[in-house]
Amino acid sequence: MNIVFVGGGSFRTLPIVRAAMKDKSLFQNGKIWLVDFNLSRAETVGRLIMKTPEYAGTNCEIKWTDNLDKALPGADIVSISFPVGSLKVCRQSEEASVKKGFIGSDQISLSGAFRSLTGGVVILNIAKKMEKYCPDAWLVTHANPVAVYSGMVNNHTKIKALGVCSGINNHRWDLTRLIFDKDEYSDEFKVSVAGINHCSFILRGAYRNKDIYKLIDESIDRKGWQPCHLTKFKSIDKSVRESLKWLAEMRRRFGIIIFSTEWDGMAHIFFEEIFNYSMKNYYKYKSDSISQVAGGYIAGNINLAYYKKTSVSQIEKLAKDQEKERQQQDMEFRSYLDKELDTDFWAKDPLENPHFAAYISDPIATVITAVGGNSKQWLAASFPNRGAVKGFKDRTVLEYSMLLDKEGVHPDHDLEVPDCFHGLISSLATHQTLLGDAIATSDPKIFAEALFAYPVYQNTQRAKSLWKELLKIHAKEIPDVFQKAEDYF
Numbered sequence: 001m002n003i004v005f006v007g008g009g010s011f012r013t014l015p016i017v018r019a020a021m022k023d024k025s026l027f028q029n030g031k032i033w034l035v036d037f038n039l040s041r042a043e044t045v046g047r048l049i050m051k052t053p054e055y056a057g058t059n060c061e062i063k064w065t066d067n068l069d070k071a072l073p074g075a076d077i078v079s080i081s082f083p084v085g086s087l088k089v090c091r092q093s094e095e096a097s098v099k100k101g102f103i104g105s106d107q108i109s110l111s112g113a114f115r116s117l118t119g120g121v122v123i124l125n126i127a128k129k130m131e132k133y134c135p136d137a138w139l140v141t142h143a144n145p146v147a148v149y150s151g152m153v154n155n156h157t158k159i160k161a162l163g164v165c166s167g168i169n170n171h172r173w174d175l176t177r178l179i180f181d182k183d184e185y186s187d188e189f190k191v192s193v194a195g196i197n198h199c200s201f202i203l204r205g206a207y208r209n210k211d212i213y214k215l216i217d218e219s220i221d222r223k224g225w226q227p228c229h230l231t232k233f234k235s236i237d238k239s240v241r242e243s244l245k246w247l248a249e250m251r252r253r254f255g256i257i258i259f260s261t262e263w264d265g266m267a268h269i270f271f272e273e274i275f276n277y278s279m280k281n282y283y284k285y286k287s288d289s290i291s292q293v294a295g296g297y298i299a300g301n302i303n304l305a306y307y308k309k310t311s312v313s314q315i316e317k318l319a320k321d322q323e324k325e326r327q328q329q330d331m332e333f334r335s336y337l338d339k340e341l342d343t344d345f346w347a348k349d350p351l352e353n354p355h356f357a358a359y360i361s362d363p364i365a366t367v368i369t370a371v372g373g374n375s376k377q378w379l380a381a382s383f384p385n386r387g388a389v390k391g392f393k394d395r396t397v398l399e400y401s402m403l404l405d406k407e408g409v410h411p412d413h414d415l416e417v418p419d420c421f422h423g424l425i426s427s428l429a430t431h432q433t434l435l436g437d438a439i440a441t442s443d444p445k446i447f448a449e450a451l452f453a454y455p456v457y458q459n460t461q462r463a464k465s466l467w468k469e470l471l472k473i474h475a476k477e478i479p480d481v482f483q484k485a486e487d488y489f
Helices: 013-020 039-049 087-099 110-133 146-156 167-180 212-220 234-254 271-280 290-299 312-338 343-347 363-372 419-441 444-453 461-473 480-488
Strands: 002-006 031-035 061-065 077-080 138-141 160-163 189-196 199-207 377-384 397-405 408-411
Touching: 013 039, 013 363, 031 039, 039 061, 039 312, 077 110, 077 363, 087 110, 087 312, 087 461, 110 138, 110 146, 110 419, 110 444, 110 461, 138 146, 138 363, 146 160, 146 377, 146 397, 146 419, 160 397, 167 189, 167 199, 167 212, 167 234, 167 363, 167 377, 189 377, 189 419, 199 212, 199 419, 212 234, 234 271, 363 377, 363 397, 397 419, 419 444, 444 461, 444 480, 461 480
Parallel strands: 002 031, 002 077, 031 061, 077 138, 138 160
Antiparallel strands: 160 377, 189 199, 189 397, 377 397, 397 408
């Protein structure tokens, strides 16, 4: 296989490659390109890949470049994983949202919608280059909002694109905590889901051939039930336990729970409760260390953030501190090039060694295995509906369970969003699909329609005031044409 990692200097790349290389045949005489503006960072990742035990004997070329056009020809998969928007703008955007009573996030929110304009332009450009250099390749994006980008690429280019999220792993922690009162991960859960990314519903599922909802009921119906405390992720114990309480409340009230506890998805079901809870609990903003990234990725926590009012200078200082910390992390990461790394080092699990351990269940590794191998792989991903989920347009982007192989997407059977949530999910899915349309066509009117479709405080002066403020905040990071969206507010 030939794989291109855009943002290949990311700390996520090495664990993904190790996981995918468990099947060495996929990479036999293949090629991996690491594309990154920070070429030194990409080179470090590349040279460390060549030190891994999985790489030995593959005869796979590892290359790095800052020129995407050089890397794309002949690619089978192009993986995208990079942060969207500057810390300064993202922080201001989320604070503005919270101040006006909205959720602020990088995914299902108005601040996420504006952020999609920044990342969307970059990803659309990549897709168009793929049409030229590797038209049959899959584009896999882990950059939020993943659903917007999946809809944009699939509906407006010839490229096949999947939006993948860590929710596919988060639920394996959440369900273990909910059912067995253990802060552990289990890959023995098999669930079928439908909805949108961060707000999909578990329609059915099993654990060792036992019905998952029967197991949940046996747990939460116990007298005095309280969610378990976290032992591996003590810093997020309070927020995760709150999320488990909301899952239990969903089950008791609606007979169903959501796939993963990303807080901005759950907030659209329990809006007042979660917004008020977040205002009481200040989650201190700081740059993510690799251990934090791995912990959040594996734990599936909800960071319910009260965005404490900060000045522009304070936000700029945060950005500088974040860059300084990343430079220190890079230096430490690079130091391993000169170390003798033995079998024990490579055998450590992701919690012990998050920089280097293989993330076997990473959704990007799953896609690589599916597209390059001879077997179907189970996945939940964002993709145009195309008849998969009852009651939605074919072009509407949704998240749903599927089997993936080299032939493409094979949706799970009998997928249907519960009636009481259908309107909510339809609004949010349409909102995200329209965002993709707006980016692909550079049409400010469609962008205004996408904002209108967002169902929280819909078409109110409060919402319109926020739209105008977010246009100003994001002005330097989005195409100028979208400033004309205000004409349609």
